[in-house]
Amino acid sequence: xxxxxxxxxxxxxxxxxxxxxxxxxxxxxxxxxxxxxxxxxxxxxxxxxxxxxxxxxxxxxxxxxxxxxxxxxxxxxxxxxxxxxxxxxxxxxxxxxxxxxxxxxxxxxxxxxxxxx
Amino acid sequence: xxxxxxxxxxxxxxxxxxxxxxxxxxxxxxxxxxxxxxxxxxxxxxxxxxxxxxxxxxxxxxxxxxxxxxxxxxxxxxxxxxxxxxxxxxxxxxxxxxxxxxxxxx
Numbered sequence: 442x443x444x445x446x447x448x449x450x451x452x453x454x455x456x457x458x459x460x461x462x463x464x465x466x467x468x469x470x471x472x473x474x475x476x477x478x479x480x481x482x483x484x485x486x487x488x489x490x491x492x493x494x495x496x497x498x499x500x501x502x503x504x505x506x507x508x509x510x511x512x513x514x515x516x517x518x519x520x521x522x523x524x525x526x527x528x529x530x531x532x533x534x535x536x537x538x539x540x541x542x543x544x545x546x547x548x549x550x551x552x553x554x555x556x557x558x
Numbered sequence: 559x560x561x562x563x564x565x566x567x568x569x570x571x572x573x574x575x576x577x578x579x580x581x582x583x584x585x586x587x588x589x590x591x592x593x594x595x596x597x598x599x600x601x602x603x604x605x606x607x608x609x610x611x612x613x614x615x616x617x618x619x620x621x622x623x624x625x626x627x628x629x630x631x632x633x634x635x636x637x638x639x640x641x642x643x644x645x646x647x648x649x650x651x652x653x654x655x656x657x658x659x660x661x662x663x664x
Binding site for chain 2: 476485486487488491500503536542543544545546548549550551
């Protein structure tokens with residue numbers, strides 16, 4: 442059974458940093474690209490960042506470019522999102538998602554990030 | 559960036575009726591279009607990919623159509639568990655989502 446479990450969320454002050462993790466199991470992790478998607482409270486879904494199976498291709502939404510860094514450790518079956526210079530508008534539930542031929546066939550349950558003083 | 563526009567924002571439907579949701583892309587995305595269902599407090603679930611292929615375990619009452627810039631998700635006979643928010647997503651050029659259509663009980 443595929444499982445994606447996010448962690449690392451919490452309350453953080455504006456301008457500070459946070460690192461999210463996503464632990465994957467139930468599939469061959471290093472065969473698949475992985476993405477982060479976020480959802481602000483009461484709002485829709487927003488693609489944040491994606492990384493290919495071998496970290497050779499990485500992309501970011503304009504809203505986070507230069508502040509967030511995605512990475513993965515295939516030996517640990519884990520995906521990460523380093524978030525720096527956090528802003529109030531980064532407040533959201535952050536999901537990791539498994540990518541199969543472009544679409545997201547599995548999602549985690551999300552980890553909540555709240556940016557507030 | 560490809561902008562995805564969904565309509566209507568809210569759709570009020572009685573159980574057993576048909577629901578038709580629309581999604582338009584600002585430029586062609588070929589058939590690289592997925593639909594997701596999200597219920598309150600839950601992660602999104604993949605319904606349709608490739609514009610018209612049902613994901614594993616998705617009931618036949620869900621169907622998708624379209625290509626290029628115009629897409630439709632049809633739920634042939636709404637069941638109580640189908641009341642939710644539905645998002646379209648293009649994955650032809652990076653990834654973008656529509657703003658969602660809420661299907662509510664009439």
